[in-house]
Amino acid sequence: MQMQIRVPATSANLGPGFDSLGIAVTLYLTITVKGRTKEWVVEHDMGADIPHDESNMIVKTALKILPTLPAHCFKVESDIPLARGLGSSSSAIVAGIEMANQLGKMNLTNEEKIQLATELEGHPDNVAPAILGDFVVSTFVKQKNTSIKGHFPELQFMAYIPHTELLTTESREVLPQRLPFKEAVSAGSIGNALVAALLTGRTKQAGCLMEEDLYHEKYRLKLVPHLTKIRSIGHKHNSMATYLSGAGPTVMTIIPGQEAAAFSQEIREAGLTGKLVALDVDRQGTFVTHNR
């Protein structure tokens, strides 16, 4: 019997929800567990930088959760690009936890999985929607996680995915150590109003608030200069909002489907050569199947 675990990509922050808000989107990492082996074997074609043995991030995560887990062979297939701000590391961590949970019959609850995944990833905004699906609002303070799932409005996304990688660690290094109290209060209030607007379907107000982040985007602009250009092209095409997906470099634009072609053409005309991918919100989160 083979087991498959499918984990969605995620887009974190949504502008002012730094380290707190995230959605699951329709790109996936799938692992197929083939059976017991002497040593861990990870089959994939994700490039030479991703290990095939027990030093692979998915195996390392599974062994942290369940150190007695015997070696297995499994295949990894993923259309989540690495180090682009679409939660590839979170999808690998979540897959590792779910593999340990299933093979070790641990019966972890979603709350336990999110707590463990957040401890490993350092922030909950990707791992929580990767596990639960849809839109998740989280906190992780003094090592304690709380994550609440809500319904994200039916909207279409256009992801601009640059050809170059940007590691989350690198993109966090440019952030300030402190924010003045008044600015922190303003930044938090924008995030709070955004959550209320999204959960009550006020998409126009939500869109404005998504572009008013005070926590991170302005500090990261030097690493992701295309954000400003894409945002202004979006405005010309009736976009609801454009924000930096996670730590970047991917930029997300929420735009009506009928505008997507003209928007994409103008991106090309502006000399931006990255990939443009239409995405929806994944409502399901991590999904396990057992095939005979």
Ligand SMILES: Nc1ncnc2c1ncn2[C@@H]1O[C@H](COP(=O)(O)OP(=O)(O)O)[C@@H](O)[C@H]1O
């Ligand atoms: N499926 C995977 N298997 C092994 N390692 C992975 C996998 N996905 C991501 N990683 C590791 O995570 C790194 C990217 O993590 P990170 O900088 O947080 O970017 P992202 O925004 O994609 O999560 C990759 O360079 C790789 O080392």
Ligand SMILES: N[C@@H](CCOP(=O)(O)O)C(=O)O
């Ligand atoms: N809140 C984090 C989110 C990182 O997401 P990723 O998809 O880039 O890993 C941050 O902004 O640093």
